[in-house]
Amino acid sequence: MNETLLLARRAVREVWRIPAATIPALFIPVFFLVVNLGQVNRIFPPSTPFLHGQHYVAFQIPVSLVFAVSSATSGLAMVTDIDVGYLDKLLAAPIRRTAIVWGRLAADLARGIAVSMLVLAVGFAFGARVKSGLVGVLLLIALSAMWGVAYAGIAIAIALKTKNVQTTNASFIIFFPLLFLTPNFVPLDLLAGPLKAIARFNPVTYVITGLRDLVLFPDIHWGSLGACALTIALTGVALTALSLRALTRFSE
Amino acid sequence: MTSEAPTDLAIEVRGLVKRYRGGRGQDELSAVRGIDLGVRRGEVFGFLGPNGAGKTTTVRMLCTLLPITEGHATVAGVDVGRDPAEVRRRIGVALQEVGLDARQSGRELLELQCGLYRIADPAARSAELLRLVGLEDAADRLIGTYSGGMKRRLDLATALVHEPQVLFLDEPTTGLDPASRLTVWQEVRRINALGTTVFLTTQYLEEADQLCDRLAIIDDGTIVAQGTPDELKSELGSDVLTIGLDPVEHDRARDALLTLAGLDHVTDAAEGLAVYVDDAAGAVADVVRLLGDAGIRPGAIALSRPSLDDVFLASTGRRIEGGVPEMAS
Known part of the structure; x- marks a missing residue:
């Protein structure tokens, strides 16, 4: 079996064996979803124009999806590997070093798929529907999981650079402003001036908007979907490159 | 293609230097200051010195885990600086920090290690190694539940999956109780009897005396004595x-x-x-x-x-x- 697949299998097994590493990351977005609904549901009834006949929960699901999959779990697992000396064992083995990072990202993909399915199930339970049907559901899961993979690179890079749990965990905190400086509560056009300007430059805006259009509209909006996919791809390339560079420099 | 040179030495080191950049306003730190070593094929070579002497830094350079600042080293006939990938194929490494993933079972970890070294039948080789290090009964338990001695034996097994020409053991008995220490010594002797050259660092005098055919004593990054224990x-x-x-x-x-x-x-x-x-x-x-x-x-x-x-x-x-x-x- 290919070395990347071997390391991916190990990382996925780890996700399965340590649910405590995944469940807290799931709890916070679901908690926010429920609290937001409790506060805003009556202000934005389904007749609100930007909800297109859906409950507000449908509008919020993409935010919860992105929130749930953007975790520092792989970075924290990398710190553990560094602490116990297992990363040294991998670095002393005759394998491509990139396989070490790819293996971790494969676990993020598996975790992202599982977490996205759970968030969607919660959303469905609260009355949300994905108007674009089964294709939309599959795209929501796939794109959310891929965003999780793309974003994981930053935690892995921080882990390799600092070898420190607290600092690595901070990569999750970095995500908070990125998530909230977006049209997460209302559409971009309704945001106040300065926030609107910032949101336009925030890549997470395009991820949320692309996912949201899949939830709200029966037909695929290729423009927003393409922007979403492109943002995920560019983020993934940039942050994965950062983590691979950090691994190359790890021993220096 | 490898940069292999014919030699009777399993490890040859000339003028090896490791310097670390200092922090802000601090001078460079020299951990290893130009050492020469020659380890013969098939021997157990001891590298003895107190904490901080430069033992681990030297081992990490020879195992390709740290770049060499100056000097030249060949391991198993391959130039460490020029062809680190080939060096990795020929060596086994058990470092001071037991490099095991506590979230896997012993068998899973060994099979993974066999896969990374492209062993033809990982399951069979893992079973053989588990038997050799006496961990058959614990093979399917998570490594996190193992004792210190069991972890050290499993770590040794992971270093042996591909029958390396040279085995690096960095302080293999540090932190072990006397009984576990004796077990590791027996393992080292057994591995060496099969023809593997062993490079072993230790701060324990008795360990160097008992196990090593020859040894070098390092202090403050410099070799201060080299020879058989009796010669020294x-x-x-x-x-x-x-x-x-x-x-x-x-x-x-x-x-x-x-x-x-x-x-x-x-x-x-x-x-x-x-x-x-x-x-x-x-x-x-x-x-x-x-x-x-x-x-x-x-x-x-x-x-x-x-x-x-x-x-x-x-x-x-x-x-x-x-x-x-x-x-x-």
């Missing part, structure tokens, strides 16, 4: 008489013994003085007489051959364990 001890050319004394009498006793026939030198010992003399057995009577003439009554007198600690002391002026400084000669 013989170079001191003296037996040791350890004399129990009241601490207040040390100076007077040292002065009294200056005229002892065959005296090499005298140092402080744990509860008295260590007297290095050509023929300790023949000198006992003279020691008692000289001390008696000075009005000193010695306690227990013990006779011994020089130890590796004495070799370290003679080479560096310090004890490797306990830090007792040399006081007189």
Whole structure:
């Protein structure tokens, strides 16, 4: 079996064996979803124009999806590997070093798929529907999981650079402003001036908007979907490159 | 293509240097200061020194885990700097920090390791290694539940999956209880008997004495002595008489013994003085007489051959364990 697949299998097994590493990351977005609904549901009834006949929960699901999959779990697992000396064992083995990072990202993909399915199930339970049907559901899961993979690179890079749990965990905190400086509560056009300007430059805006259009509209909006996919791809390339560079420099 | 050179040496090191960049406003730190080593194929070579001497840094450079600042090293006939990937194929590594993933079972970890080294039948090879290191019964338990000794044995097994030509063991018994230490020693002897060259770092004198065909002593990044344990001890050319004394009498006793026939030198010992003399057995009577003439009554007198600690002391002026400084000669 290919070395990347071997390391991916190990990382996925780890996700399965340590649910405590995944469940807290799931709890916070679901908690926010429920609290937001409790506060805003009556202000934005389904007749609100930007909800297109859906409950507000449908509008919020993409935010919860992105929130749930953007975790520092792989970075924290990398710190553990560094602490116990297992990363040294991998670095002393005759394998491509990139396989070490790819293996971790494969676990993020598996975790992202599982977490996205759970968030969607919660959303469905609260009355949300994905108007674009089964294709939309599959795209929501796939794109959310891929965003999780793309974003994981930053935690892995921080882990390799600092070898420190607290600092690595901070990569999750970095995500908070990125998530909230977006049209997460209302559409971009309704945001106040300065926030609107910032949101336009925030890549997470395009991820949320692309996912949201899949939830709200029966037909695929290729423009927003393409922007979403492109943002995920560019983020993934940039942050994965950062983590691979950090691994190359790890021993220096 | 590899940069392999025909040689009888499993490890050859010339002028090896490791310097680390200092922090802000600090000078560079030299961890290894130009060492030369030659490890023959098939031997157990010991690298003895106190904490911070440069042992682990040297091993990490030879295992391709740290870039070499200056100098040249070949391992298993391959240039470490030029072809690190080929070096990795030929070596096994068990570092000081037991490199195991506590979230996998012993069998899973070994099978993964076999896969990374492209072993044809990972399941069969893992089972064979588990049997060899006596972990068959615990093979399917998570490694997090293993004792320290079990983890060390599994770590050894992971270093052996591909039958390496050279095995690096960095302080393999540090933190182990005496029984586990003996088990690891047996493993090292068994592995070596199968033809694997073993490069072993240790801060334990007994371990170096018991296991190593030859050894080098490193202190402050520099090799201070190299040879077989017997050669190194013989170079001191003296037996040791350890004399129990009241601490207040040390100076007077040292002065009294200056005229002892065959005296090499005298140092402080744990509860008295260590007297290095050509023929300790023949000198006992003279020691008692000289001390008696000075009005000193010695306690227990013990006779011994020089130890590796004495070799370290003679080479560096310090004890490797306990830090007792040399006081007189």
